Amino acid sequence: MIAVRGVSKSYGRFGRRVQALTGVDLAVARGETLGLIGPNGAGKTTLLTCLLGFLRPDAGSIAVDGLAPDDLAVRARTGYLPERLGFDRELPGRAFLKHHWRLAGGDPALADAETERAADRVGLDREALKRPLRGYSRGMLQRIGLAQALLRDPDLLFLDEPASGTDPRGVALVRERILEAKARGATIVLNSHQLPEVERVCDRIVFIDQGRLTKSETLKGASATRRRGVIRVDAGRLVEAAAALSTEGLAADAEPEGWLRFPLASDDEMVRAIRAIVLSGVAVYEARVSAELEELFEKNA
Amino acid sequence: MSEMVRRFVRQKFGSGGLVAALAVLALLEVLGLVSRGADRGLGMANWAILVVAAGSVSRDVSSGALQMILSRPIRRTEYLFGRYFGILAAYALFLVVTWLLTLLVAAVMPAGTRPAAADLSAGTLAVATGSAFLSGALQASILLFFSTFLPGIADLLGLLLVYLVLNLPQMASAPWLRNAAERARENMLPAVEWNEVLRGHGVLGAATGRWVFALTVYLAMAAVIFSRRELPYGQE
């Protein structure tokens, strides 16, 4: 659905040019949820801005369903949640949502009903809708921003740090809404630092560092390319547990509080790992299969 | 586009500071009109258009609102002209309020206090208001043009620069410079006797033609620049 080929983009004036993106190739399939992760300043936001058609790449091309990213037909199916929400502070929440509903081409007669429905889905009550955005907390602004992005059920969603600054309930709401959009077949591009959330909702992630796309990992399904087993055992018997794992052919990294991390080829290996440790007499307190995305950040120098 | 116009008017009149500034200008205008009459036009109206039109596009760019709006299926020119007509609508509102206040004050003032020479007939007042609106429309188009690529309220500086560049050469000694400046001024800041035109004289005169052309060119340039402009994210 989204095809990015050889995209490069630089900023700034003569003498102070910053190469934000270099030779980025990316394809997002229809219905896929893609996570963009990487260190700050790596170019994730630049890439997102190019995908939205607000920036023109210096080289390469971007196409959404074969059309230019700023084509009106593409826009009609797009929902966008920017990272910063500092606009139209004098508008009450309801007016803000109705305004965007109409801009999105929604039937004005349905504006009120749809606005309320959108607000309900992000946990904003009627009282909040009456207040001007000026009086919203950061978390509330994120919610109404998300509500705005989800108006008219777009099948293309661009979310830039959707859960930043929200409380756990807010994070859960974001996750629920994303999964809901996914369930109806939307294609989602998500830029986030909240790695556990990324892992829960994304099918695939790409890692961007210094303007280059350096890794792509499939997170879900049989073709998942990145699996880690993480087990917490009795800290005093770490060595025994590690030995038990190595008999199964699993080389684990051990950490003082009793954690063992090891790569997995399949979920079945996890079953064998747990059984090996238990049978060796060591107590297992916690076990999970995870992509451990944090490790991606460490390895890149 | 009506959505954009509505948003602009709400943005402007939702700001307490701006409403206060316009109120002050309106009051000054009313005082001026009541004491001097309307035949020499409105004096404060120029300031009102500056207050209303400054930073019309740049404000949305810096707040990030523009990206959110343009992620919707709206053409860039729809947004831009929505801003422009929003400026005109807000300005018209100011003028109408001033007009009504003037009529009110004139009606209410005791017979002896008003200077007899002040012509406040409905016709003169209407013509004066219309003139102010039309000359304001041209200034707004220049401000809009500058706002498509200058940040904050630097568009006001742009307008000032235009006025300076076109008027300073008049003090030069070289006639060719004066003539060139005169010619440039005629084209870039065409002066139209709106008082006459609105009374039906010279509607199809050369001055009107120049004004229409200048207005169109400023708006066209704004449209071209704004359509091509990139919107990098934020000021981080």
Place this chain on the structure above:
Amino acid sequence: MDRSESPEAVSAVATAPTPPAAGTTRAGSQSKISSVLLLVLIAAALFRIVTTVMDRGQEGTAVGLIRWTEARSAAAAARSAGKPILYDFTAEWCGPCKMLDADGWADAKVAAFVNESFVPARVVDRAREDGRNPSWIDDLQRRYGVNAFPTLVVAAPDGRQIAVAQGYSGKQKLTEFLEGARGSANLPVGR
């Protein structure tokens, strides 16, 4: 341990990408806007040309060497030029007017001075030929108390009368009048 870490594999993780549009050219909707803009510009340019030509046409045949301005736009022209207006109230049937035209306006030095220092505008009375004048001519004549021809009126851009001369008494008197009026006009340079 990890699969597909190399950059080459990145582009391989694609599922039948749709062929892209040619580069990132503007969407079709944008090019339609440009043609609308172009049409509007052309229309405005045509309007301008037409109105300018019409204005010139109203001045009739050139009289002498003076660069006449259309009387109704004289005030605006005077404001932007920073010069006073010189109205020449005249009529076709008036003898002295013809002398003024032939002697005064046809003289190179007089014409140069008038062109340089004033915005000259001719107001031709048509009462005898047509029965009545257009109202703007009546207004102008009334404003400056014109009841004989030729009458020369020097006015400030805001309409204020600066000097008036009735009849034609020769080139010398004409020159004196014009120079005196220019001095009295004493307008500051600029608006």
